[in-house]
Amino acid sequence: MFPELNNLLNTTPDKAEQGTLTLLCDSKTDGSFLVHHFLSFYLKANCKVCFVALIQSFSHYNIVGQKLGVNLTMARERGQLVFLEGLKSAVDVFFRAQEKPHPLQFLREANAGNLKPLFEFVREALKPVDSGEAGWTYPVLLVDDLSVLLSLGLGAVAVLDFIHYCRVTVCWELKGNIVVLVHDSGDVEDEENDILLNGLSHQSHLILRAEGLATGFCRDVHGQLRILWRRPSQSTSQRDQSLTYQYKIQDRSVSFFAKGMSPAVL
Amino acid sequence: MAAVATCGGDAGSVGSAVATASKSNVTSFQRRGPRASGTNDSSPRLVSITGTRPSVRNGQLLVSTGLPALDQLLGGGLAVGTVLLIEEDKYNIYSSLLFKYFLAEGIVSGHTLLVASANEDPANILQELPAPLLDDNCKKEFDEDVYNHKTPESNIKMKIAWRYQLLPKMEQIRPVSSSRFGHYYDTSKRIPQELIEASKWHGFFLPEKISSTLKVEPCSLTYGYIKLLQFIQNIIYEEGFDGSNPQKKQKNILRIGIQNLGSPLWGDDICCTENGDSSHSLTKFLYVLRGLLRTSLSACIITMPTHLIQNKAVIAHVTNLSDIVVGLESFIGSERETNPLYKDYHGLIHIRQIPRLNNLVCDESDVKDLGFKLKRKLFTIEWVQDNYLRQERNIYPPGFSYLLKQKDSAWGEGSLQHSTFLMSFLAKATAFASRLVRHSEPLKQTGSGRICQAAGPRLWHDGRRQEAPGLLGIPP
Numbered sequence A: 001m002f003p004e005l006n007n008l009l010n011t012t013p014d015k016a017e018q019g020t021l022t023l024l025c026d027s028k029t030d031g032s033f034l035v036h037h038f039l040s041f042y043l044k045a046n047c048k049v050c051f052v053a054l055i056q057s058f059s060h061y062n063i064v065g066q067k068l069g070v071n072l073t074m075a076r077e078r079g080q081l082v083f084l085e086g087l088k089s090a091v092d093v094f095f096r097a098q099e100k101p102h103p104l105q106f107l108r109e110a111n112a113g114n115l116k117p118l119f120e121f122v123r124e125a126l127k128p129v130d131s132g133e134a135g136w137t138y139p140v141l142l143v144d145d146l147s148v149l150l151s152l153g154l155g156a157v158a159v160l161d162f163i164h165y166c167r168v169t170v171c172w173e174l175k176g177n178i179v180v181l182v183h184d185s186g187d188v189e190d191e192e193n194d195i196l197l198n199g200l201s202h203q204s205h206l207i208l209r210a211e212g213l214a215t216g217f218c219r220d221v222h223g224q225l226r227i228l229w230r231r232p233s234q235s236t237s238q239r240d241q242s243l244t245y246q247y248k249i250q251d252r253s254v255s256f257f258a259k260g261m262s263p264a265v266l
Numbered sequence B: 001m002a003a004v005a006t007c008g009g010d011a012g013s014v015g016s017a018v019a020t021a022s023k024s025n026v027t028s029f030q031r032r033g034p035r036a037s038g039t040n041d042s043s044p045r046l047v048s049i050t051g052t053r054p055s056v057r058n059g060q061l062l063v064s065t066g067l068p069a070l071d072q073l074l075g076g077g078l079a080v081g082t083v084l085l086i087e088e089d090k091y092n093i094y095s096s097l098l099f100k101y102f103l104a105e106g107i108v109s110g111h112t113l114l115v116a117s118a119n120e121d122p123a124n125i126l127q128e129l130p131a132p133l134l135d136d137n138c139k140k141e142f143d144e145d146v147y148n149h150k151t152p153e154s155n156i157k158m159k160i161a162w163r164y165q166l167l168p169k170m171e172q173i174r175p176v177s178s179s180r181f182g183h184y185y186d187t188s189k190r191i192p193q194e195l196i197e198a199s200k201w202h203g204f205f206l207p208e209k210i211s212s213t214l215k216v217e218p219c220s221l222t223y224g225y226i227k228l229l230q231f232i233q234n235i236i237y238e239e240g241f242d243g244s245n246p247q248k249k250q251k252n253i254l255r256i257g258i259q260n261l262g263s264p265l266w267g268d269d270i271c272c273t274e275n276g277d278s279s280h281s282l283t284k285f286l287y288v289l290r291g292l293l294r295t296s297l298s299a300c301i302i303t304m305p306t307h308l309i310q311n312k313a314v315i316a317h318v319t320n321l322s323d324i325v326v327g328l329e330s331f332i333g334s335e336r337e338t339n340p341l342y343k344d345y346h347g348l349i350h351i352r353q354i355p356r357l358n359n360l361v362c363d364e365s366d367v368k369d370l371g372f373k374l375k376r377k378l379f380t381i382e383w384v385q386d387n388y389l390r391q392e393r394n395i396y397p398p399g400f401s402y403l404l405k406q407k408d409s410a411w412g413e414g415s416l417q418h419s420t421f422l423m424s425f426l427a428k429a430t431a432f433a434s435r436l437v438r439h440s441e442p443l444k445q446t447g448s449g450r451i452c453q454a455a456g457p458r459l460w461h462d463g464r465r466q467e468a469p470g471l472l473g474i475p476p
Helices: A003-008 A032-044 A059-070 A072-077 A086-095 A116-126 A144-150 A156-173 A193-201 B002-019 B068-073 B094-109 B121-128 B138-150 B193-198 B225-236 B283-292 B312-321 B398-405 B416-437
Strands: A021-027 A046-053 A081-085 A140-145 A175-182 A205-213 A223-229 A241-249 A254-257 B053-055 B059-065 B083-087 B112-117 B130-133 B184-192 B201-205 B254-258 B297-306 B324-331 B345-351 B370-374 B379-383
Touching: A003 A254, A021 A032, A021 A156, A032 A046, A032 A059, A032 A175, A032 A205, A046 A059, A046 B138, A059 A072, A072 A081, A072 B059, A081 A086, A081 A116, A081 A156, A086 B283, A086 B324, A116 A140, A116 A156, A140 A156, A144 A156, A144 A193, A144 B094, A156 A175, A156 A193, A175 A193, A254 B059, A254 B112, B002 B254, B083 B094, B083 B130, B083 B283, B094 B112, B094 B130, B094 B193, B094 B297, B094 B370, B112 B121, B112 B225, B121 B184, B121 B201, B201 B225, B225 B254, B225 B283, B225 B416, B283 B297, B283 B312
Parallel strands: A021 A175, A021 A205, A046 A081, A046 A140, A140 A175, B083 B297, B083 B324, B112 B201, B112 B254, B254 B297
Antiparallel strands: A205 A223, A223 A241, A241 A254, B053 B059, B130 B184, B324 B345, B345 B370, B370 B379
């Protein structure tokens, strides 16, 4: 986790909010550093994490996690982390017929499927263990990223349904958190993606948008991060709070600064 | 006499290099972490595969793309387990050349090849690969070629005695595992037949694999893609590239090349209609392919005619599902062919995406305007300089072009500093013009008296005088 981002979000692993949906969004840049941040944050907060990693392999997250101070292999062995590696499972489900429904069953189907098997997998993974040993604080679902599901043929409505089911189970029943990443296609007209993004933005408590700079590529400022706090359940009389920062990604951390105050410019 | 000795010595030294090829190109330090490509073998072991080297940034195993210039821009090479997607140029000239460079590099490094195509027989593709420039004589030739570009009249040949000039040049025909990472190729010559025969390759030609009487049950992917995936998976499993077969300890890289993926010849209709039946076939294929690559010692190059894809959202999906995306734009047939700015180049190359593998950062190049030119033995990629330097020099003061020339300058074209300066300068230019009219009394004449230098403010705001005639030059 990045300490500077914790300061900006005003959280620490000990006193994080529960029952929230955080939406990570990136537009014209790569927002995966936010996923690494939240993964290490929740592992350090002693939560039970179910990570649906659809875009990269386990060793990638492991190596970056080691730079951020968490050991994913040990967490997986301990049972703290349940890792669904999308790429490896896709090969399994595609080439070998499965007896019971696989979380990525929709890859074999011709028509647009639904994500029921994936939801069953998540529910099974985050079920509170009755034996009572090694009490984890609360469950967390992390998905990287949802746009891959759209590009693999699922409809936006199916993905929204999946998130809805997960919210009921994880956020409301088990008082846990959900963090998802969605790509914003920007000026490319991708209707399904826009539906998904708008639908999730209305449901989420915290939106982190990583955007590329409007003036183009810069070596010292990699992008701009917009933080938006929302209260979807309450009325909109209370204004949503929004902050914007620029950031530069380094080897082991990310440094944030106010707009125009990059150390390279000052 | 001396020449023969040097020739013999040359061959001898290269020969001994070949004998120790498997150990000499790669540094011999022990890799600290597990192999990043996700193979099951997690114990650190000495990297000893020919034609690969570990990345300096994260220890990832890299293979060369066949173009040393492109390797540099991609941060050292193509990582094993990743996909290099090339967005084809309009007439598929340079993208097929990059495809051939990749395969030729595989043959020269001794890797196994898998060539898949729907319109050309893989055996024919292999016949047309460019010949590698392997020995030091050839390096002298290509240096000379670059030199000749500047001084066409000098014809520097190696000075050897006339008797030995008549002997045939020594050719390297042994099956090579060359010890270098990244080679140069001569596009005017074909690869020697012996090299192809010594290499191991598998071909997938779609018309052969599809029988005429097939019953296609509705499936999630196009039939051609399914067959190709099964073929690739078969090769990976049979030859042990994924480490699952305990009998076959494979220590080689599988280079996969897929040509014109997404074109109608593969049975896919994303190039024909906007919302066809198999609109997600290509993305599913890429996803499963990447899953296969991540769990095996292989690297893949795909050329795709993205300029034909009707639905632009599909291009965004394909980009997100690939690791490295390089776009080629050739000037043939476009208006840029006659643009004097681009007269030295054959096209532009856009590095659209570089992956962040095992790392938070990636090796992005600072320079985004890259052009390429193809000479016979060299494919160079260079920074296309700012056109203001050439065309509009007389608008800017002399010092400004110096600022534009700097590669990392904040005054680059399109930056905030540049545009504010331009606006303020142009606003002041009119003021300068009026002042010149009012204050131009001639100085004291020295010399012949024909040239009269007007006094007064042909001065820039920082005190320099304009020497060259500019936009506002006053006739004598």
